[in-house]
Structures are given as structure tokens and as C-alpha cells.
Amino acid sequence: MDILRCKTPSMVRKEIYVYLLAYNLLRSLMWSAGTTHATPPLRLSLQGTRHHLNNFIPQLLTAYSKKRLQIYSTLLKVIAHKAVPERPGRSQPRVRKRRPKAYPLMTKPRHELNKQLQTA
Template sequence: MQGTRHHLINFIPKLLAATSTKRLRIYRTLLKVIAHKAVPERPGRSEPRVRKRRPKIYPLMTKPRHELRKQLQTA
């Protein structure tokens, strides 16, 4: 992410100063540079493929909270 930001910051002045034909070539070069940037090894960054949210027995909140509170108080 940080490397991509640095490349983009470096390319912006070139993109702004270029004609439309050259701008497209510079843009494609920028995309190639970003695509070839290697992602560093990140040990201990594996995540299990599971669903985080469990089904609940309660219905979805379909009205604003203040309306539901008022409805609960009058019931």
C-alpha cells in the first residue's frame, strides 16, 4: 500500500504535464510498476476461512432505534 502510494505521488506530476496520448502510456507504465511490486513476507498473518457472524434468534432492526424503544416502552 505504501509503495503504491509513493509510485502514484511520483507519477502524478508526469501525468498532469503529459498530452493525452502520452498520459495513457504513462498511466499504463504506472500500473505495470504497481503490479510488479512484490508483497513482503508477513509471517503469522493467516486467517481462518470462517463466517464471523452467527445466526441470531432476534429479527433484523428495520426501524430507527428510537422508534423501537418507544414501541418497547408502550408494549
């Protein structure tokens, strides 16, 4: 809670913008990988793309321009290769799993309830 109090609204806004920027970067990378390698972009994993990008970043930073293009095309190939399988009918109903119990609430200390149970 203290962390939230010390952030100004403009800092929170900037942080949200950074997350949106990162999300859009990943989605555009997925789109490029899907269209380049004939894989539907909506079937690509967002977290898989993030994972692969994190693994490729050190190589991309240290490579010169021609090698960087080769690494980028390899990254797109790896992302497109890891398509999520088709899973039809995966919608789940919104319901509560736990059902209320038929027992009364504990309103007395446990030792009193145990004594009451033993005398009954």
C-alpha cells in the same frame, strides 16, 4: 489542540471524506494494477502505491492524452511489480511487553532515600 478547536464539525467531516477518497483512489489503483498484470491486488503495498503515484503525478499532469495513457500503464506495471512477499503466520498476540517491577514507588525525595540507604 487549538487547531481542533477552530475547525467546525463540517470541516472535520470534509477532511475525513477527503482521506477516505484518497484511500479509495489508492485501493482502486492497486486493484487495476493487480488485475491488469496478474498480481493479487491484496499483495500490493498501499504505501508503495502512494509513493509511486506521487512520483508519477507531475508526468501525468503535463502529458497529453495519448502519452498520459502510456504513463498510466507504466504506473500500473510499476505498482504490480512491487508485490509484498507472502508472509504466513504473521499474527501477533496482544500482550503487554513490560512487566511490573518488584520495587516500591519513590515516595520521598532522592536525597532522603540516599541518606536512608547509607545509614541502613
